[in-house]
């Protein structure tokens with residue numbers, strides 16, 4: 001049975017399981033693109049321990065991309081051994097990426113204890129700061145949201 005993508009009035013085209021929350025937006029804001037923030041349609045899915053996100057010029061395109069990631073995620077997990085091995089990439093807090101399906105997963109690696117020392121000369125991203133609830137980052141996010149109409153559109157007309 002078709003579900004409505006939360007926060008939109010659009011019905012999902014794909015057969016998402018009931019226990020996987022999905023949400024989306026026609027005009028999401030992405031921070032930290034090469035030219036700063038931009039707008040995009042997006043759909044996000046939240047299976048256990050992770051979240052998947054597709055972006056596109058339309059909600060349908062974004063859902064398609066998110067669905068493909070979900071299929072890859074599920075078939076990887078379906079081997080009976082779970083995901084992994086994992087690689088950290090830029091994460092030092094214990095999150096990592098499954099090297100087989102590419103899914104980002106929370107709490108799959110031991111956090112790097114000396115993160116504090118290494119991170120001092122690296123400017124944390126806006127999203128990092130938001131996750132650690134830095135008030136300034138939240139102000140910056142809400143400011144961008146308030147001026148969303150003025151942001152350039154990503155991926156379509158650059």
Ligand SMILES: [Zn+2]
Nearest residue numbers: 076083098101
């Ligand atoms: Zn995997």
